[in-house]
Amino acid sequence: MSETLAPPPPALQEAPPIIELRGVSRRFATSLDFAAKLARRLGLPVREEVVHAVDGVDLSIRKGEVVGLVGESGCGKSTLGRMVAGILPPSAGSVLWWGRDLHGLSGAEARQAKLRTQMIFQDPYASLNPRLKVAEIVGEAPQYHGLVRRGGLDAYVDEQLRRAGLDPTLKRRYPHQFSGGQRQRIGIARALAVQPDFLICDEAVAALDVSIQAQILNLFMKLRRELDLTYLFISHDLGVVEHLSDRVVIMYLGRVVEEAPAEEVFQRPNHPYTRALLAEVPRIEARKRAFSGVKGEIPSPLNPPPGCHFHPRCPHAFERCRIERPALREVAPGHRSACHLNDAA
Amino acid sequence: MSPPTLQVRNLKTHFFTRAGVVRAVDDVSFTVESGKVLGLVGESGSGKSVTGFSILGLVDPPGRVTGGSILFKGQDLATLSEAAMRRLRGNRIAMIFQDPMMTLNPVLRIDTQMIETVLAHAKVSREEARQRARDALGQVGIPSPEERLHAYPHQFSGGMRQRVAIAIALLHKPDLIVADEPTTALDVTIQGQILAEAQKLCAESGTALIWITHDLSVVAGLADDIAVMYAGKVVEQGPVVDVLDAPLHPYTVGLIGSVPSRNHRGEPLRQIPGMTPSLLNLPAGCAFRARCPRAEARCAEPPPFAEYRPGRFARCIHPYQEAVAA
Ligand SMILES: Nc1ncnc2c1ncn2[C@@H]1O[C@H](COP(=O)(O)OP(=O)(O)OP(=O)(O)O)[C@@H](O)[C@H]1O
Ligand SMILES: Nc1ncnc2c1ncn2[C@@H]1O[C@H](COP(=O)(O)OP(=O)(O)O)[C@@H](O)[C@H]1O
Ligand code: SF4
Ligand code: SF4
Ligand SMILES: [Mg+2]
Ligand SMILES: [Mg+2]
Numbered sequence: 001m002s003e004t005l006a007p008p009p010p011a012l013q014e015a016p017p018i019i020e021l022r023g024v025s026r027r028f029a030t031s032l033d034f035a036a037k038l039a040r041r042l043g044l045p046v047r048e049e050v051v052h053a054v055d056g057v058d059l060s061i062r063k064g065e066v067v068g069l070v071g072e073s074g075c076g077k078s079t080l081g082r083m084v085a086g087i088l089p090p091s092a093g094s095v096l097w098w099g100r101d102l103h104g105l106s107g108a109e110a111r112q113a114k115l116r117t118q119m120i121f122q123d124p125y126a127s128l129n130p131r132l133k134v135a136e137i138v139g140e141a142p143q144y145h146g147l148v149r150r151g152g153l154d155a156y157v158d159e160q161l162r163r164a165g166l167d168p169t170l171k172r173r174y175p176h177q178f179s180g181g182q183r184q185r186i187g188i189a190r191a192l193a194v195q196p197d198f199l200i201c202d203e204a205v206a207a208l209d210v211s212i213q214a215q216i217l218n219l220f221m222k223l224r225r226e227l228d229l230t231y232l233f234i235s236h237d238l239g240v241v242e243h244l245s246d247r248v249v250i251m252y253l254g255r256v257v258e259e260a261p262a263e264e265v266f267q268r269p270n271h272p273y274t275r276a277l278l279a280e281v282p283r284i285e286a287r288k289r290a291f292s293g294v295k296g297e298i299p300s301p302l303n304p305p306p307g308c309h310f311h312p313r314c315p316h317a318f319e320r321c322r323i324e325r326p327a328l329r330e331v332a333p334g335h336r337s338a339c340h341l342n343d344a345a
Numbered sequence: 346m347s348p349p350t351l352q353v354r355n356l357k358t359h360f361f362t363r364a365g366v367v368r369a370v371d372d373v374s375f376t377v378e379s380g381k382v383l384g385l386v387g388e389s390g391s392g393k394s395v396t397g398f399s400i401l402g403l404v405d406p407p408g409r410v411t412g413g414s415i416l417f418k419g420q421d422l423a424t425l426s427e428a429a430m431r432r433l434r435g436n437r438i439a440m441i442f443q444d445p446m447m448t449l450n451p452v453l454r455i456d457t458q459m460i461e462t463v464l465a466h467a468k469v470s471r472e473e474a475r476q477r478a479r480d481a482l483g484q485v486g487i488p489s490p491e492e493r494l495h496a497y498p499h500q501f502s503g504g505m506r507q508r509v510a511i512a513i514a515l516l517h518k519p520d521l522i523v524a525d526e527p528t529t530a531l532d533v534t535i536q537g538q539i540l541a542e543a544q545k546l547c548a549e550s551g552t553a554l555i556w557i558t559h560d561l562s563v564v565a566g567l568a569d570d571i572a573v574m575y576a577g578k579v580v581e582q583g584p585v586v587d588v589l590d591a592p593l594h595p596y597t598v599g600l601i602g603s604v605p606s607r608n609h610r611g612e613p614l615r616q617i618p619g620m621t622p623s624l625l626n627l628p629a630g631c632a633f634r635a636r637c638p639r640a641e642a643r644c645a646e647p648p649p650f651a652e653y654r655p656g657r658f659a660r661c662i663h664p665y666q667e668a669v670a671a
Contacts, residue, residue: 035446035451035498035499036499039497044497072532073503179620179621181620182620209388210560210603210604211600211621214617215616215617218614221613238533239606240605242606243614262610263610279537280533280536281533281562282566283606284561284589284601288567290541291537291566292537292538293535293539294534294538295538297502297504298532298534298535300502
């Protein structure tokens with residue numbers, strides 16, 4: 001079915017995975033949100049339970065790739081991102097970094113792995129120390145880790161700022177003196193300063209104004225070319241993911257339900273959830289369209305439905321879907337989907 | 346002919362802060378007819394929410410409506426007493442906020458909140474009020490509304506809370522709803538459900554709707570008309586088709602151009618240089634000047650809000666498709 005689709009560039013095909021997840025799961029005891037905390041203080045009944053945030057995920061990311069990760073709120077994207085970054089240990093399964101278990105690395109190697117994988121967050125303000133000047137924020141880690149000579153720090157910081165599109169003459173200022181887009185650039189400069197080869201961007205442009213979003217996305221693409229970076233790009237914005245990803249991974253309630261080259265996902269989505277999701281994306285080309293919405297609620301990860309997690313909302317669900325978890329398997333070269341309908345065909 | 350549901354004329358709302366006067370809304374005009382949707386778009390800080398609060402009479406000091414008029418079915422809201430305004434709010438005019446907890450009380454059961462809202466404006470029995478509350482929940486697609494009436498807000502997901510807030514706004518089938526980014530925090534799957542409800546409401550009850558958003562793609566499919574705000578002013582306005590397919594103002598052109606789907610996959614996105622200006626001490630003339638590719642010396646003068654055709658406006662001296670201003 002995919003004769004017309006160009007195979008991935010050979011360089012990508014042959015590169016070893018920079019990260020490989022094998023059967024990775026992560027469970028949490030639930031934390032309470034504000035409304036729930038308030039309710040509990042007032043003596044109302046509130047339960048505390050175990051969340052399966054990530055449930056048996058296999059995924060590999062090759063050097064130089066941009067992998068987009070999408071899914072509804074709470075489906076486990078950030079949790080997966082933090083495990084890939086090595087800042088959250090999995091409850092089960094293993095995370096391999098260049099083929100070696102991230103959590104079995106020696107001290108020096110573990111530090112290396114942590115530096116070379118950097119995370120960029122949605123709210124740059126929350127992750128920047130308000131009491132430090134920009135020069136200190138960007139220069140702290142490279143100095144501490146001995147990535148730069150004593151006398152060279154100033155020039156090194158200037159170079160990081162310039163690369164992130166910030167005027168180095170502003171480096172004596174504090175974070176609150178910058179706009180949202182500029183703060184995101186500070187966060188990017190700080191990440192680049194430790195010479196990573198892998199960036200995990202978690203909703204990194206979600207809080208930015210439309211016109212600023214384009215500037216930051218262009219910066220990410222420019223850095224990819226210049227520094228040969230690999231990206232895991234987490235976003236709920238399918239337009240953004242379509243624009244810059246080579247490959248797209250769709251999650252639903254802790255599991256990967258579909259994974260394919262970006263063009264394939266958007267042109268030939270296989271999984272009923274992916275198709276429903278794509279149908280709801282607002283398009284600027286649309287005029288007075290009728291909206292419908294995917295029927296039903298996003299089920300709670302506290303109490304996920306058995307079998308295929310999507311079955312209560314799936315228009316094609318049949319008996320087997322309520323009982324058996326569908327395996328993620330190849331439906332076309334490089335295209336995997338977890339749906340029982342693919343067995344019938 | 347009866348007057349339009351809402352007519353805003355040269356509205357000005359300013360905040361008198363210690364740092365200076367913030368001209369949050371500075372000469373905003375638009376009209377919304379019964380059953381129609383106006384998309385009010387702009388980036389953060391452009392004055393969208395303050396416009397909405399001004400219509401509802403919810404601007405608090407140091408802010409104040411300092412000029413213009415807000416005509417609701419021909420009646421100037423500025424001349425109403427606070428008591429009369431309160432009677433309109435929640436009854437004939439309703440607002441839906443980005444955060445549904447602005448509407449919902451965390452310590453009251455949903456049924457209590459909804460029944461009180463009904464009884465505040467309608468002389469009906471408690472049982473009748475309860476019936477209306479249940480119907481409203483059903484109308485916004487909440488499954489088993491009868492059981493859900495007994496729940497507290499924290500027992501709902503974000504999308505469900507927003508739908509409850511919308512159900513409350515719908516209770517009295519208002520003539521006008523101002524919805525301030527009600528789906529911005531929600532997933533597209535849930536956003537689709539809410540947009541569907543909004544559409545149905547306008548078509549069935551003739552409610553006029555102002556949908557505030559920063560997302561042009563949402564209003565493309567929902568609205569009849571669009572007003573684009575920049576730095577406290579409407580810079581372009583007209584039917585959706587005209588504004589999105591043949592924009593006049595360089596800012597609108599820049600916004601549309603930066604949407605990823607308007608660009609080739611993987612290529613750099615067209616971007617608007619610079620950043621949004623602070624509303625304190627805006628220089629005279631066009632506020633977009635420092636970022637505009639078509640700026641010229643004349644732009645240092647304030648550009649007029651010119652009507653190119655009936656209902657088609659732009660505030661630019663050098664628009665993309667120059668026509669004879671009427
Ligand atoms: N530290 C934690 N303690 C308890 N539960 C957690 C914790 N972190 C995440 N969770 C839960 O795990 C699930 C997945 O969360 P995660 O933050 O990974 O979602 P997400 O896909 O990033 O969502 P969003 O799009 O809203 O950012 C959610 O149900 C969340 O409430
Ligand atoms: N209470 C206030 N005091 C001072 N300035 C305010 C206040 N509320 C809003 N503003 C200012 O008014 C402008 C418009 O705000 P707002 O209408 O909330 O923008 P939008 O909704 O378009 O993001 C901003 O510059 C904002 O800082
Ligand atoms: S496995 Fe069944 S319920 Fe799940 S997506 Fe496929 S058809 Fe739908
Ligand atoms: S008035 Fe001048 S600066 Fe302003 S948008 Fe038009 S051309 Fe640009
Ligand atoms: Mg997240
Ligand atoms: Mg706002």
